[in-house]
Amino acid sequence: MERVIDVRNGRNLTMLSDFYELTMGNGYFENGVDETIAYFDMYFRKIPDEGGFAVMAGVDQLIEYLENLTFTKEDIEFLRSKNTFSEGFLSYLENFKFECDVWAVPEGTPVFPNEPLVTVRGPIIQAQFVETMVLLTVNHQTLIATKANRIVRAAAGRDVLEFGSRRAQGYDGAIYGTRAAIVGGATSSSNTLAEIMFNVPAVGTMAHSWVQLFDSEYEAFRKWAEIYPDKCSLLVDTYNVLKSGIPNAIKVFNEYVLPTGNRPKSIRIDSGDITYLTKQSRRMLDEAGFEDVKIIVSNSLDEYIIRDVLAQGAPIDVFGVGERLITARSEPVFGGVYKLVAVERDGKITPKIKVSENQEKITTPHFKKIYRVFSNKSGLAVADLLCEHDEVIDESQPLTIFDPTYTWKRRTFKEYTLRELQERIFEKGVLVYKSPTVLEIRAYSKKEIENLWPEALRLEYPHRYYVDLSQKLWDTRQNLLIEQSQMYAEDKY
Amino acid sequence: MERVIDVRNGRNLTMLSDFYELTMGNGYFENGVDETIAYFDMYFRKIPDEGGFAVMAGVDQLIEYLENLTFTKEDIEFLRSKNTFSEGFLSYLENFKFECDVWAVPEGTPVFPNEPLVTVRGPIIQAQFVETMVLLTVNHQTLIATKANRIVRAAAGRDVLEFGSRRAQGYDGAIYGTRAAIVGGATSSSNTLAEIMFNVPAVGTMAHSWVQLFDSEYEAFRKWAEIYPDKCSLLVDTYNVLKSGIPNAIKVFNEYVLPTGNRPKSIRIDSGDITYLTKQSRRMLDEAGFEDVKIIVSNSLDEYIIRDVLAQGAPIDVFGVGERLITARSEPVFGGVYKLVAVERDGKITPKIKVSENQEKITTPHFKKIYRVFSNKSGLAVADLLCEHDEVIDESQPLTIFDPTYTWKRRTFKEYTLRELQERIFEKGVLVYKSPTVLEIRAYSKKEIENLWPEALRLEYPHRYYVDLSQKLWDTRQNLLIEQSQMYAEDKY
Numbered sequence: 001m002e003r004v005i006d007v008r009n010g011r012n013l014t015m016l017s018d019f020y021e022l023t024m025g026n027g028y029f030e031n032g033v034d035e036t037i038a039y040f041d042m043y044f045r046k047i048p049d050e051g052g053f054a055v056m057a058g059v060d061q062l063i064e065y066l067e068n069l070t071f072t073k074e075d076i077e078f079l080r081s082k083n084t085f086s087e088g089f090l091s092y093l094e095n096f097k098f099e100c101d102v103w104a105v106p107e108g109t110p111v112f113p114n115e116p117l118v119t120v121r122g123p124i125i126q127a128q129f130v131e132t133m134v135l136l137t138v139n140h141q142t143l144i145a146t147k148a149n150r151i152v153r154a155a156a157g158r159d160v161l162e163f164g165s166r167r168a169q170g171y172d173g174a175i176y177g178t179r180a181a182i183v184g185g186a187t188s189s190s191n192t193l194a195e196i197m198f199n200v201p202a203v204g205t206m207a208h209s210w211v212q213l214f215d216s217e218y219e220a221f222r223k224w225a226e227i228y229p230d231k232c233s234l235l236v237d238t239y240n241v242l243k244s245g246i247p248n249a250i251k252v253f254n255e256y257v258l259p260t261g262n263r264p265k266s267i268r269i270d271s272g273d274i275t276y277l278t279k280q281s282r283r284m285l286d287e288a289g290f291e292d293v294k295i296i297v298s299n300s301l302d303e304y305i306i307r308d309v310l311a312q313g314a315p316i317d318v319f320g321v322g323e324r325l326i327t328a329r330s331e332p333v334f335g336g337v338y339k340l341v342a343v344e345r346d347g348k349i350t351p352k353i354k355v356s357e358n359q360e361k362i363t364t365p366h367f368k369k370i371y372r373v374f375s376n377k378s379g380l381a382v383a384d385l386l387c388e389h390d391e392v393i394d395e396s397q398p399l400t401i402f403d404p405t406y407t408w409k410r411r412t413f414k415e416y417t418l419r420e421l422q423e424r425i426f427e428k429g430v431l432v433y434k435s436p437t438v439l440e441i442r443a444y445s446k447k448e449i450e451n452l453w454p455e456a457l458r459l460e461y462p463h464r465y466y467v468d469l470s471q472k473l474w475d476t477r478q479n480l481l482i483e484q485s486q487m488y489a490e491d492k493y
Numbered sequence: 494m495e496r497v498i499d500v501r502n503g504r505n506l507t508m509l510s511d512f513y514e515l516t517m518g519n520g521y522f523e524n525g526v527d528e529t530i531a532y533f534d535m536y537f538r539k540i541p542d543e544g545g546f547a548v549m550a551g552v553d554q555l556i557e558y559l560e561n562l563t564f565t566k567e568d569i570e571f572l573r574s575k576n577t578f579s580e581g582f583l584s585y586l587e588n589f590k591f592e593c594d595v596w597a598v599p600e601g602t603p604v605f606p607n608e609p610l611v612t613v614r615g616p617i618i619q620a621q622f623v624e625t626m627v628l629l630t631v632n633h634q635t636l637i638a639t640k641a642n643r644i645v646r647a648a649a650g651r652d653v654l655e656f657g658s659r660r661a662q663g664y665d666g667a668i669y670g671t672r673a674a675i676v677g678g679a680t681s682s683s684n685t686l687a688e689i690m691f692n693v694p695a696v697g698t699m700a701h702s703w704v705q706l707f708d709s710e711y712e713a714f715r716k717w718a719e720i721y722p723d724k725c726s727l728l729v730d731t732y733n734v735l736k737s738g739i740p741n742a743i744k745v746f747n748e749y750v751l752p753t754g755n756r757p758k759s760i761r762i763d764s765g766d767i768t769y770l771t772k773q774s775r776r777m778l779d780e781a782g783f784e785d786v787k788i789i790v791s792n793s794l795d796e797y798i799i800r801d802v803l804a805q806g807a808p809i810d811v812f813g814v815g816e817r818l819i820t821a822r823s824e825p826v827f828g829g830v831y832k833l834v835a836v837e838r839d840g841k842i843t844p845k846i847k848v849s850e851n852q853e854k855i856t857t858p859h860f861k862k863i864y865r866v867f868s869n870k871s872g873l874a875v876a877d878l879l880c881e882h883d884e885v886i887d888e889s890q891p892l893t894i895f896d897p898t899y900t901w902k903r904r905t906f907k908e909y910t911l912r913e914l915q916e917r918i919f920e921k922g923v924l925v926y927k928s929p930t931v932l933e934i935r936a937y938s939k940k941e942i943e944n945l946w947p948e949a950l951r952l953e954y955p956h957r958y959y960v961d962l963s964q965k966l967w968d969t970r971q972n973l974l975i976e977q978s979q980m981y982a983e984d985k986y
Contacts, residue, residue: 013664015686018656020697022685023721027703030720038706078689084724128702135659136667143662163511166628167826169636170670171506172663174629192515193508196571204513209621209833210520212845213531227523228516231577239848239977271851323826332825333660333816340702352705355732358764484732 012068015075017132022079025125029089037344038124039367041116042134045360048146048331052462053110053452055149055445056117057183058141059425060107060435061176065133067431069098092125100126102426105370107436108145108183108445109421110452112467115370115384117142117336119422122429124343131338140173141180143334144326148184149449150459151321154303156310159318161203162189163298164326177326183441186325198438205231205268211238218248225256225264232257233266233296241269241277242284250288266294266318274299275314282315296320302330303459339363349389353480365480366473369420373399374451376415381451383411383466384421388473393418401468404477411466505561508568510625515572518618522582530837531617532860534609535627538853541639541824545955546603546945548642548938549610550676551634552918553600553928554669558626560924562591585618593619595919598863600929601638601676601938602914603945605960608863608877610635610829612915615922617836624831633666634673636827637819641677642942643952644814647796649803652811654696655682656791657819670819676934679818691931698724698761704731711741718749718757725750726759726789734762734770735777743781759787759811767792768807775808789813795823796952832856842882846973858973859966862913866892867944869908874944876904876959877914881966886911894961897970904959 028034047054071079071093079085079093100122105111118134120127152160162181168174178194188201195202206224214220217239225232232253236245246267253264267285269277274297285293297309298320306319323329341363342351351365367389375382383401385393393399395418403409425433436444455463469477521527540547564572564586572578572586593615598604611627613620645653655674661667671687681694688695699717707713710732718725725746729738739760746757760778762770767790778786790802791813799812816822834856835844844858860882868875876894878886886892888911896902918926929937948956962970 011664013686015689016658016664016667017685018658018683018697019685019695020683020700023697024699024703027699027717027720028706031716033706036706038702040702075689082695084721124706128700131700132659136661136664139660140663140666165509165511166625166831167632167828168629169662169820169825170633170665170668171504171509171629172665173633174509174663176663190511190513192510192512193506196508196568202512202575204511204516206517206520207513207621207624208847209531209533210517212833212847213521213526213529213617213836223524224520227520228577237849239980244980271849271854323828327662327820327825329825332662332820332822335660335816338659340705343706354701354705356730356764361764487732487737 012070012072013065013133014069014071016136017129021129021131023084024128026085026089028125028128029092030086034092034123034125036124037121038127038340039342039344039349040120040127040131040338041341041364041368042118042120042138042336042338043114043116044334044336045113046335047113048143048328048334049150050460051146051150052456052458053112053449053465054142054334055145055184055449056105056109056111056138056142057107057145057180058138058176059104061141062104062118062134062137063425063431063433063435065137066098066102066130066426069096069130071096097429098126098426099123099429100130100426101424101428103422104425105421106423106444108441108448110445110449111142112384112465114364115386115467116368116422119367121367135336135338139334139336141176141183142336143328143332144177144180145184146334147328148181148186148325149445150303151301151306151319151325152185153457154306154310154459155319158316159187160185161296161318161320162186162191162325163320164322165191167323168326174326179438181325182438183445185442185446186321200438205233206235208235208238211235217244218251221248221252222256225252229257229260230262232262232264233268235268235270236281237269237271241272242280246281246284250284250290253290253293254288264290264293266296268296268298268320270298274305274316275309275312278314278316294318298322300324307459341365342367351476351480353477353484355481355484362481364469364473364477366476368473370422371418372421373401373413374417374419375413376417379451380453382413382416382453383468385418385468385470386473387470388476391470391472401466403466404469404474407474505563505565506558506626507562507564509629510622514622514624516577517621519578519582521618521621522585523579527585527616527618529617530614531620531833532835532837532842533613533620533624533831534834534857534861535611535613535631535829535831536607536609537827537829538606539828540606541636541821541827542643543953544639544643545949545951546605546942546958547635547827548638548677548942549598549602549604549631549635550600550638550673551631551669552597554634555597555611555627555630556918556924556926556928558630559591559595559623559919562589562623564589590922591619591919592616592922593623593919594917594921596915597918598914599916599937601934601941603942604635605877605958607857608879608960609861609915612860614860628829628831632827632829634669634676635829636821636825637670637673638677639827640821641674641679641818642938643796644794644799644812644818645678646950647799647803647952648812651809652680653678654789654811654813655679655684655818656813657815658684660816661819667819672931674818675931676938678935678939693931698726699728701728701731704728710737711744714741714745715749718745722750722753723755725755725757726761728761728763729774730762730764734765735773739774739777743777743783746783746786747781757783757786759789761789761791761813763791767809768802768805771807771809787811791815793817800952834858835860844969844973846970846977848974848977855974857962857966857970859969861966863915864911865914866894866906867910867912868906869910872944873946875906875909875946876961878961878963879966880963881969884963884965894959896959897962897967900967
C-alpha cells in the first residue's frame with residue numbers, strides 16, 4: 001500500500017529519487033564539498049515527433065515538490081538501514097532546508113533544444129538531489145503539453161477533449177497529463193478530478209454499457225433524454241450508426257427533447273470509418289432539422305488522423321482524444337537531462353563541461369540566461385540567444401548571432417527586442433513566484449505560439465528555430481572543449 | 494496544488510473517474526435501475542509489441558483503490574455545483590458502500606487477448622463507476638510488466654535494473670512502473686521510494702556530475718573509492734572511456750580499493766558504442782586482474798538493442814534500462830477495455846453483447862470463467878478456455894476446443910489438467926484476497942512463464958496461444974450476434 005504524507009496539502013515525494021542522488025550526496029558531504037555551490041541546467045536535445053517546438057509545462061508541480069521537500073524520521077531510519085550513509089550526512093538530511101535558487105521558463109512557453117528550461121543553483125548536495133524530480137516533473141508535462149498542442153493545431157479551431165485517463169501511465173499520468181493537455185490547448189477533459197484540481201471543466205455523457213443495459217437502443221436513448229433533456233448527447237455506435245444509432249437519436253430528439261423546449265446537443269461516434277459515418281450522419285441530422293447538433297468523434301485519434309479526416313471534409317465539431325494524447329504514443333519520452341554547468345567557490349564561478357563519445361551529449365557550460373529575440377517589424381520571435389549570466393546586450397546596437405556548429409552562418413538584427421525567458425522561482429529556498437492558473441497558462445501559451453513564425457508550426461518538417469550562443473559563451477565552450485580534447489590527444493596511459 | 498486525502502494509508506482516488514461514469518450513474522439511479530446487477534469484464538484485444546503474451550499486474554493497487562472508495566463532503570459539494578445530478582443520487586454517493594464481487598487473474602500470470610483479466614459484478618452504478626480506475630490501474634502496470642519481461646528475456650539471465658524514473662509519465666508512472674518492472678522480472682531499481690514501498694532494493698552510484706565536480710576524473714574516482722571502498726562502482730564515460738575512464742578506474746582500484754581488503758564492484762558505461770567499448774574495457778580490466786569487476790551499461794536500451802549487443806558478444810553483466818522500459822516506448826498503450834457482458838435481474842443472468850462496425854470490437858458476452866489447460870505430458874499450458882460461469886468440465890473425458898472464428902480448426906486433449914485462472918478478490922464489497930509481495934509475484938510469474946511453450950516466448954513472431962470458447966459460450970455469442978444482425982438486415986428506418 002502506498003505511503004502518503006500530507007505536507008502542506010501536497011504529497012511528500014522526497015524519496016521519489018534515484019538512489020545515486022543520495023550516494024553522491026553522502027560523497028559530497030564526506031568530502032567536505034557539500035557547501036560548494038553548483039549550477040545545474042535542465043534542458044532537452046530533441047523535439048518529440050520532429051516537431052518545431054515543445055511547450056514548457058510542469059513548473060507548478062515542481063514548486064509543490066520543492067516546497068514539500070522533507071526527510072521524515074522514517075526516511076532517515078530507512079536510509080540508515082542501507083549501511084551506506086554516514087551519521088553526519090543523515091543528520092544533514094534530517095535538518096534539510098531547501099536553500100537553492102531556481103529559475104524556470106514559464107509554463108506554456110514554446111521552447112527549443114539546448115536551452116535551460118530550469119536552472120538550479122545551490123549547495124551541491126541539494127542541487128544534485130532534486131535532479132530526479134525536476135526531470136520527472138518537467139519531462140512528463142512538457143511531453144504531453146507538446147503532443148496536445150500538435151493535436152490542437154491539427155484540429156484547426158475545433159474543440160479537442162482529453163479523454164485518456166483509462167489508458168494513462170498511472171494515476172499521475174492521468175492527473176497531470178490532463179493538466180498538461182489543457183496547457184497545450186485542449187478545451188476540457190473527461191477527468192473529474194482535473195476539474196476539482198485545476199478548474200478545467202469535466203465533460204462526459206454515456207458509454208456503450210448504457211445502451212446495452214436497456215432492451216433496445218431506442219429505449220436507452222429515450223431514458224437518457226428524459227433525464228438530461230437540456231444536455232442531450234447520445235452515443236450512436238453501439239449497434240449500427242446509420243441504420244440504428246442516428247435514426248433512433250433523431251426519433252428521441254423529436255419525441256423527448258424538443259417538447260421540453262430544449263435543443264439536443266450532440267451525437268458521438270466511437271468506431272468505424274469516421275469520414276463516411278460523419279458525412280452521412282451530418283446529412284441525416286440536417287435533413288431532420290438538427291443542423292445545430294454537434295458531431296463528436298473519438299477512437300484512437302491523433303494529429304495525423306485528425307488532419308486526414310478534416311482534409312476529406314469530415315464534418316466534425318469536436319474531437320475526443322484519448323490514449324494517443326495522454327501517453328504521447330508516437331513518441332512517449334521527453335528526453336530532458338539535468339547537467340552540471342558550473343561550480344562556484346568563494347564567489348568565483350567556474351564553467352564545467354561534459355564531453356561525450358556522442359556529439360549531441362556534449363553540454364553547454366556556464367551559468368546562463370536565455371533571451372528570446374523578437375523582430376520589431378513582425379513582432380515574431382526570430383531566435384533564442386544563450387548568454388553568460390552577466391552579459392549585457394545593448395538593444396540599440398545591431399545584434400549578430402551565429403550557428404554554434406556552422407559558425408559562418410550568421411544573421412544580424414537591427415530592429416529587435418529581447419525578452420529574458422527564465423523567471424526566478426525560488427530565491428535561496430524561498431518561493432518568489434506565483435503560478436498562473438492552468439487556464440491562464442493556456443491563454444498565454446496560445447499567444448506565445450502565435451508569435452512564432454508559421455513555418456515552425458508545421459506538424460512535419462517544420463523550419464528549425466535558431467538557438468544560438470553569444471560570442472562570449474561560444475568562446476567559453478570552445479576553450480573547454482579544446483582543453484578536454486588535448487587531455488587525450490597524447491595517449492598518456 | 495494537489496488535493497490528497499489520506500484514507501487508511503492510501504490515496505482516495507475516487508474522483509479520478511471519467512465524468513460519464515457519474516452521468517450514467519445518475520441516469521441509472523433516476524431510472525430506478527440502480528439495483529440491477531451488472532457484470533463487466535476488463536480484457537484486452539492485442540498484445541503490445543506483437544508479443545506472445547502479456548504479464549498481468551496492478552491487482553494490489555486496484556484493491557487499494559476499491560478499499561478507499563469514498564465520496565467526501567467536498568466531492569458531493571463539487572458534484573452538486575455541476576447542476577447535473579439529482580439529490581437522490583448525491584445522497585446515494587454520500588452513503589456509498591462498495592458492494593461488488595470482483596474476480597481477477599493473479600498478478601504475474603501470463604495473459605492473452607479476449608479473456609477477462611478482471612470481472613466485476615454488482616449494482617450497475619457501482620460496477621460502472623469503477624471502470625476508469627480498473628482500466629487505468631491494470632492497463633498501466635500490465636503494460637510495463639509485459640515490456641519488462643521482454644527486456645528481461647532479451648537479457649538472457651543477466652540482471653536488468655530499472656533506471657527510468659526521470660523519464661516516466663508522472664510520479665505514479667515511476668512508482669508503479671517500477672513495481673510492474675519488478676513483476677516482469679527486473680532485478681532492482683534506481684527508485685528509492687520503490688524500496689520503501691515494495692521492498693525492492695534501490696541501487697545507484699554516481700552521475701557524470703560527480704566526475705565533473707572535481708579537478709580531474711582520477712581525483713573524482715579516488716574520492717569515491719575512499720568513501721565507498723566496499724562498494725566501489727565507477728562511471729567511466731564522462732570524458733573518454735578507453736583513454737581515461739578505464740585507466741583511471743584501474744589505477745584507483747589498485748591504489749584505494751585493494752589496500753582496504755575489498756574488491757571493486759563494477760564500472761558503468763552510459764554512451765558510445767556499447768559492444769566495442771565493453772569488449773575493450775573487459776580486456777583492460779581482465780589484464781589488470783579485475784576479472785570479477787562487472788560491466789554495467791545503460792543508454793536508451795531496450796530488448797532489441799540488448800539482443801543485438803549480446804549476439805555480438807558484448808561482455809555485459811548488467812543492463813540499466815530507463816526510458817524505454819518505464820514508458821514501454823515502442824508501444825506505450827495497453828488497450829484494455831471494460832465492457833458490460835451480462836445483466837442479472839431476479840437471479841436470472843442475461844448475457845449482453847456489443848456489436849461494432851469494427852469486427853475486433855465485438856464483445857464476448859456472459860458471466861464467464863477462464864480455464865488454463867495444461868498438458869499432463871509436458872506440464873505446459875496449451876490453451877485457455879472461456880466457459881460460461883456455471884459450466885462443469887469432466888477432466889476424465891477428452892476435451893475438444895475450437896477456434897472461435899475458424900471453427901473447423903479443432904484440437905482434442907486427452908491427458909490434461911484444468912486450472913481456473915481468476916481468483917475472487919472481493920465478495921459483496923469485502924476483501925477476501927491477500928496480495929502476495931512484489932517479490933513473490935515476480936517468482937510466481939517466472940514459473941508461470943516457464944510453463945508456456947517456448948514458441949510463445951519469442952520476441953518477434955511468436956506462436957499464437959489459443960484462447961477458445963466452450964461450445965456453450967460460442968453458441969450464446971453466435972445467437973446474440975445473429976439476433977443483433979437481423980435487427981438491421983431489414984432496413985426498417
